[in-house]
Amino acid sequence: MHTKTLTELRAGLAAREFSSRELTEHFLRRIRQFDGELNSLITVTEEQALAQADAADATLARGEGGLLTGLPVAHKDIFCTEGVRTSCGSRMLDNFIAPYTATVVEKMAAQGAVMLGKTNMDEFAMGSSNETSFYGPVKNPWDQERVPGGSSGGAAATLAARLTPAATGTDTGGSIRQPAALNGVTGLKPTYGRVSRWGMIAFASSLDQAGPMGLSAADCALMLGAMAGHDDKDSTSLDEPVGDYLNDLNQNLEGLRIGVPEEFFPDTLDGAIAESSREALRELEKQGAKLVPLSLPSIKLSVPAYYVIAPAEASSNLSRFDGVRYGHRCDDPVDLLDLYKRSRSEGFGEEVKRRILVGTYALSAGYYDAYYRRAQQVRRLIRDDFARAFAEVDVIMGPTSPETAFKIGAKVDDPINMYMADVFTIAVNLAGLPALSMPSGFVNGLPVGTQVIGNYFQEGRILNVAHRYQLATDWHQRIPGAFA
Amino acid sequence: MSWETVIGLEVHVQLATASKLFSASSTRTGDEPNSNASLIDLAMPGTLPVVNREAIRHAIRFGLAIDAEIGRRSVFERKNYFYPDLPKGYQTTQLAEPIVGAGVVDLQLEDGTRKSVRIHHAHLEEDAGKSLHEAFSDETGRAMTGIDLNRAGTPLIEIVSEPDMSNAEEAVAFARKLHAIVTSLGISDGDMSQGNMRFDVNISVRRPGEPLGTRTETKNLNSFRFMEKAIKLEVERQIDVLENGGEVVQETRLYNGETNTARAMRSKEDANDYRYFPCPDLLPVLVSEEEINELRDALPELPDARKARFVEAYALSEYDAELLCADLATAAYFEAAAKQGGDAKLAANWVMGELTARLNADDIGIAQSPVSAEHLGELIQRIKDGTISSKIAKQVFDACWAGEGSPDQIIESKGLKQMSDTGELEKIVDDIIANHPAQVEDYRGSDDAKRKKKIGFFVGQAMKATQGKANPQQLNQLLQQKLNG
Amino acid sequence: MAIDSKVVAQVAHLACLQVDDNETAALSERLNDILAMVDQLQQADVEGVAPLAHPLDVSQPLRDDQVTEPDVRERVMPIAPAIEEGCFLVPRVIE
Incomplete structure (x- = not known):
């Protein structure tokens, strides 16, 4: 069962080939068997999953059901789940039993999804390798000496190892797409505002967006249909109609204009990675798409702009973790300042503290204009670049990540090098656009991903492009040997 | 040489809404601690604010009442600092683009003169929770502070005046006028005893013609009387410091009404870099011409x-x-x-x-x-x-x-009706005259001027006898008639 | 714009993080690397460009003034580190 996509499992449940309980037990068994090594899940909610599966079976027996009835899903541990620890990968929230449930989780449950557990992640989603997690690094199923990427590295690894058929992720600067690329799975970051942020622990509020991660574009389309929509509880969620993503999948690509920015294929890029994406472009050309060379000159400043805006917002978002109402509190504080300083310093890991310090500095008196304000100005330039491009093309494509999965520990002492892992994904978050990463080949036995970026609310279009590509290729069906 | 006083006010007015500024929890007071603190007010991870329309409308009403420009676009920002009554670690407020721009408030002073005080701007913000210092201790018996977040998130407008007032009386007249405006508008109950209207007073003194002196801020004055006393006290203190060759230190001071003393605040002193930036969880608030006109037409x-x-x-x-x-x-x-x-x-x-x-x-x-x-x-x-x-x-x-x-x-x-029966009163007057021959003789022996004074004795006796119910005019007439004979 | 140990200590204090003296040197080096990268922003020609806080040009939705939030004390008090009589406890604060 674990080699099937979510879409296939859905059909199997509908045809009564197996029950949701059987399906759920199967994945729970695989988790027990493999996750000790992989470390892709922080919490497994076995009892709850089986209860949900039984309820789903009852629903299906009545001939009813929603988009995801009876289908197992693993949620990133950044989404609050009532009664279940929600750690955000941090010691700060190691003892945090969420008192409420995130909209994303609620909406998927309302469509009948069965929650298997909570996936490992970089602490507070700050990282590109999953090494900043308080719960230890996640291993890449394709080579367990390597990282799965981050911050939704647990989600990507657990999918690649077929320990779950579906997962949720969040993406602030590439945290869905980069790990999807490094694990050979498909991940979609929707338009900013497409999916509610209520209950998703904030990293950088103006960039964070939740999205689906799966084994195919079709699986992501199925999940997005359940996740998307306006939420009164999130002021930044938009009141746009949710598309019929499954229906859009099969449109042909005749006349599709694909923008190919020169900035996504710099001379310094690994030739094999560039070739993987160029090969994907050729496949789409075969299906009737036209390639349009273009330039996005401002995106070269996206990494510096991001590393001001994201830490600035984070420094403020993470101020609520003060040891007073929930979360880690130091022992025997001598006074208020001691309570704050020790609780926070013990609760947060090094990378989180570093980003808080950078963000605090960037917002502090005298530096606001030089850093924060300027970064927001550059942000507009980047958005305008994309707007100009989308006047000419339907989608924009290039490699998702400039590199394949690197060795665990290789970059921990070199944050700048680590930040560059997101060079192709970050601009999309700054502009708020939707983008997807799909598997497009292997380099030295490690998966490579290609990114498809769409205009605002064009999730249906980019899922369509990826789906058509996946109909013609089988990269997304490859399973790492140890987990077959 | 004389001193000039320069006073500016920052006035916090709690808006009369049912729910909070950014959450749908109750603004009611007097309930059990934290019973009106929602997940949002508690700053639970992952929670997000949504703006209360009525709070925006109340702020606009105030702006219209003081002839201010209404911000067609206003922006909420975060003011970052750590304090236990501030659960998010920042206060959501407005800075660069407030909802109410510059306006003016006219005052009528006791001496008959008029004065205009300019309003720099007024902005919307959320209130903090309450720190309770009494009776809490941890397991080792160490004194602790209890935090009640029922008030956290209650909508306020902060009205910031220009430093246009030059003495305590003007400042109080201004404060009273603001109180009259917000209560007339119905946007606040103005109940100062509950802290629903609080005044922070910025005070400096200088020699006439010289640049502004260093100012201090006296916080959270919650009655007009205390405000007047606190200003006088602080002005005296500053003059005293300067006349003794000292320097006024820029600081926040707390006034104690019971003892009529003030002292510099100890906490918050190093939280001076608030790192304001636009709140990324909220979008710009846009107000249409139609809505402004509708509110203007409906002003009380x-x-x-x-x-x-x-x-x-x-x-x-x-x-x-x-x-x-x-x-x-x-x-x-x-x-x-x-x-x-x-x-x-x-x-x-x-x-x-x-x-x-x-x-x-x-x-x-x-x-x-x-x-x-x-x-x-x-x-x-x-x-x-x-x-x-x-x-x-x-x-x-x-x-x-x-x-x-x-x-x-x-x-x-109580039978307090005035005696209108002349016969009854006449009998009482006759009795009094009969019982006080010496006084009658004395009265009759006096000239007109003295008689006017001396009749008081008989009036008093009559009032006593009637328990005050005699009609004074009638009584006077009757007495004069009988005594002058 | 290089920062030294002293600035690191000040910023850490603002952020309520404890940074030990033996950490500040290494930390300021790290932060300077990041700031040096971020300083590429100074090359950008942003003359006359309005800052962009949100990717989409949308305005704030407003909520009706109604009380709909439930009392959540039973859910939140059990996860609080220190409570007494329904209040969260912190070391005594002197104003």
Whole structure:
């Protein structure tokens, strides 16, 4: 069962080939068997999953059901789940039993999804390798000496190892797409505002967006249909109609204009990675798409702009973790300042503290204009670049990540090098656009991903492009040997 | 050489909404600690704010009342600092683009002069929770502070004046006027005892013609009386410091009304870099022309208009009218009493005199007055129709204050009706004359000027005998008639 | 714009993070690397460009003034580190 996509499992449940309980037990068994090594899940909610599966079976027996009835899903541990620890990968929230449930989780449950557990992640989603997690690094199923990427590295690894058929992720600067690329799975970051942020622990509020991660574009389309929509509880969620993503999948690509920015294929890029994406472009050309060379000159400043805006917002978002109402509190504080300083310093890991310090500095008196304000100005330039491009093309494509999965520990002492892992994904978050990463080949036995970026609310279009590509290729069906 | 005082005010006004600024939890006070603190107010991870429309509309109403430009686009920002009553670690407020721009408030001072105080801007923000310092301790017995977040997130407008006031009286007049405006608008109950209207006063002194001196901020003054005293105290202190060759230190000071002393605050002193930036969880608030016009058309009568109407309709002095319009409740009370009593001047005198004195003495607001406007109106009627004298009226007022019934009931049950039967009074006067031959002889032996004084004795005796119920005019006439013979 | 140990200590204090003296040197080096990268922003020609806080030009939705939030004390008090009589406890604060 674990080699099937979510879409296939859905059909199997509908045809009564197996029950949701059987399906759920199967994945729970695989988790027990493999996750000790992989470390892709922080919490497994076995009892709850089986209860949900039984309820789903009852629903299906009545001939009813929603988009995801009876289908197992693993949620990133950044989404609050009532009664279940929600750690955000941090010691700060190691003892945090969420008192409420995130909209994303609620909406998927309302469509009948069965929650298997909570996936490992970089602490507070700050990282590109999953090494900043308080719960230890996640291993890449394709080579367990390597990282799965981050911050939704647990989600990507657990999918690649077929320990779950579906997962949720969040993406602030590439945290869905980069790990999807490094694990050979498909991940979609929707338009900013497409999916509610209520209950998703904030990293950088103006960039964070939740999205689906799966084994195919079709699986992501199925999940997005359940996740998307306006939420009164999130002021930044938009009141746009949710598309019929499954229906859009099969449109042909005749006349599709694909923008190919020169900035996504710099001379310094690994030739094999560039070739993987160029090969994907050729496949789409075969299906009737036209390639349009273009330039996005401002995106070269996206990494510096991001590393001001994201830490600035984070420094403020993470101020609520003060040891007073929930979360880690130091022992025997001598006074208020001691309570704050020790609780926070013990609760947060090094990378989180570093980003808080950078963000605090960037917002502090005298530096606001030089850093924060300027970064927001550059942000507009980047958005305008994309707007100009989308006047000419339907989608924009290039490699998702400039590199394949690197060795665990290789970059921990070199944050700048680590930040560059997101060079192709970050601009999309700054502009708020939707983008997807799909598997497009292997380099030295490690998966490579290609990114498809769409205009605002064009999730249906980019899922369509990826789906058509996946109909013609089988990269997304490859399973790492140890987990077959 | 003399000193000039420069005063500016920052006034926090709690808006009268049912729910909080960014969450749908109740703004009610007096409930169990944290029972009105939602997941949002508690700053649970993953929670997000949504703006209360009525809070925006209240702020616009205030802006329209002071002729200010309304921010067609306003932006919420985060003011970052750590404090236990601030659960998110930042206060959501407005800075660069507030909802209310520059405006002006006109004052009528006691000496008859007028003054305009410019408003720099007014912005919307959320209130903090409360720190309770009493009776908490940890397991080792160490003193702790308890945090109640029921108030956290309650909507406020902060009104920031220009430093246009030059003494405590002007500052108090300005504060009173703001109180009158916000209560007339119905956007706040203005209840200072509950901290629903609080004043922070920025004070500096300088020699005439010199640049502004270093200012201090005295925080959280919650009565006009304390505000006046605190300003006087701080001005004296600053002058004292400067005249002794010292320097005024820029600091935040806390005033203690009970002891009439103030001291520099110890906490928050290093939280001076607030790192404001636009709140990324909220979008710009846009206000349409239609909405502004709709709110303008629906504005209730404002204090200045009401004052003009009082002067015109009730022939009151400007100053009396200003005082009566100091808040909506007082104005409404006066109008009701005047209408029922049929004498505006008398009603004004009673409201500003006896009633205000009693309210102040018992430290309660006019809304809590045991003597209702209807009662006072009835009392005035009885004075006007000669049923009771002004002197007896005070006695009736006291009984009414003590809850002994309506004025008519009290007059009836205590038999306080003025004696109108001339025969009965004549008999009492005759008795008094007969019983005090020495005084009668003395009176009759005096000239007119002395007689005027000496008749007082007989009036007193008669009042005593009638328990004050004699009509003074009638009595005087009768006595003169009998004594002068 | 290089920062030294002293600035690191000040910023850490603002952020309520405890940074030990033996950490500040290494930390300031790290932060300077990041700031050097971020300083590429100074090359950008942003003359006359309005800052962009949100990717989409949308305005704030407003909520009706109604009380709909439930009392959540039973859910939140059990996860609080220190409570007494319904209040969260912190070391005594002197104003």
